[in-house]
Amino acid sequence: MSLLITMLGENMVDGEVKKKKKKKKNKKRNMPTADDDLVEEPEQDQELVDAEAAKIYKPAMSADERFRLAMENFRKERVFNAITSQILSTYFTFGGMDPNQAASLHTNNNDIDIEVDFIYVVSAFLSSFLISSSGWYDAEYFTTAPKVVVGFLRYLLLKRVVPEYDDDLRKAIEIAQQAKVEAPKCQKFNNSFPDSFNETCSILYVRDFEYDVAGIRVATEVELRGKEIRHMRVVAVEPMDSALPKAKSVESTGESLGTEQQEQESIVVPYSRVSLAKLPIGWGGDTTTTTTTQATTTDAEEERVTIFVESELASYLDIGTVVWGTFFTLSNGVVFARPLGAHPSFFVEQDETNIDD
Known part of the structure; x- marks a missing residue:
């Protein structure tokens, strides 16, 4: 009896039982970071992946609509910091895809299809732009930018967002993988x-x-x-x-x-x-x-x-x-x-x- 009173006493305030607050689950705890390129992601049943992807990125949608929706979802499904957010926004803008337009995808009638040259955009963004025009000097940008790009391109590939561009995506990913090694070296050389x-x-x-x-x-x-x-x-x-x-x-x-x-x-x-x-x-x-x-x-x-x-x-x-x-x-x-x-x-x-x- 005394043990029960003691236990209750610890949770009583002014004679009323104090309710324990439930801890809110951190939804982002298990989410990958924006610079996690998921290269070692476990193998999945491709038919199951394609079926799930088709529910979101419907084949009836234009490639432009699917791509813009993927831009929106990628941000929701990753954890970003100031640097990775800046890199991704700049990458989208560089490729001619304004990230601000993604939010209005379902409210505006946009019949314009935008073709993205994945290979050119990745090559130019991670070479001439990143090294000479970005205005970024911190070494973290040069190690992180290729990872963010690889992560997004792999997302497009794995989610079957634009299957008509799969071959180009694979080549673009290969280039971005090279950039993970080469871009930081170039930055170190240029700084010295x-x-x-x-x-x-x-x-x-x-x-x-x-x-x-x-x-x-x-x-x-x-x-x-x-x-x-x-x-x-x-x-x-x-x-x-x-x-x-x-x-x-x-x-x-x-x-x-x-x-x-x-x-x-x-x-x-x-x-x-x-x-x-x-x-x-x-x-x-x-x-x-x-x-x-x-x-x-x-x-x-x-x-x-x-x-x-x-x-x-x-x-x-x-x-x-x-x-x-x-x-x-x-x-x-x-x-x-x-x-x-x-x-x-x-x-x-x-x-x-x-x-x-």
């Missing part, structure tokens, strides 16, 4: 280039840069002979047997240093030879190729150049990486670059009309 060698060459031989170069001996017998602005593709990265001195920052050099003192204050760092194949002037990428077929020209047909890049930075350049920059040739045959930006191997130049500035 130019290295000491290419920076110093720019200061010494390019008059566009005006710095105090006291303390650096200029080899007067070497002069600037050529300049090219173009795309090139990485075809080889070979570590050098010997290292090059990393000169002290020329901007902070206040007075001329003797050769011996300068050598003592230099840091020797390993460099690599990066061999580049020139791509045609005006080249803007080709979505009809894949990483296994991109290098279609033979050695005899390719015009190649070699630049020197600090080995730490060169490690971010994979075979097939596309670089764009200004390449200068000295009278002794040495080529240096500034500026120089790396893009994924599936690089496609974005259509400037896709996104307003």
